[in-house]
Amino acid sequence: MATTRTRFIALPLVRWLIVEFSLLMILSVLWLLESRLAFYSAFIGGLIFLVPNTYFVHRVFRYQGARKTHLIVSSLFRAESIKLALTAVFFAAVFILMEPVHVPALLITFAVMVVMGAFLRVLVHPRPRR
């Protein structure tokens, strides 16, 4: 009887984090031309995107393989709802607790990270290994 080997995929979390964090640093440094307040507001805006998405990537790639597709899908739904909730909580926390805050820098960096992040995910290729 032939033995079947399970194929594992290297978790692309670290690679994804490096790509996203590089984009965040570039955007934050661009806001430094405006002011230091804009710089750290932009950095916080990027982190509001990055932290819930790190959790999302971790949850999505927790299960792998055709036999665990139902677990992947349920994990995807749960991760997405928790990600949206975390984003709302972080925004609320920043607007309540952070004083002063450069709102355009915060929101524009967040929006750019969201839009660019969707396209930068193409760079994340999980490497199959035996």
Added chain:
Amino acid sequence: MEIVFIAAAIILGSGALATGIGFALLGGKLLESTARQPELAAQLQTKTFIMAGLLDAVPMIGVGIAMYLIFVVAG
């Protein structure tokens, strides 16, 4: 003032509804295609991840704007 809260509620509600429908379709297609070709499961998972990013871009920005309306404009 109340109109700001109503606007934020509409943004959050419609964003959540659209994300729910989109993810339901995406998850259904992932299950369907993995059942058809199980050997492509890893690639399909990555493609689902990429599409999830495109799918929730607008609702995520909506959440940010809604929080801004609630805590800065109305607050």
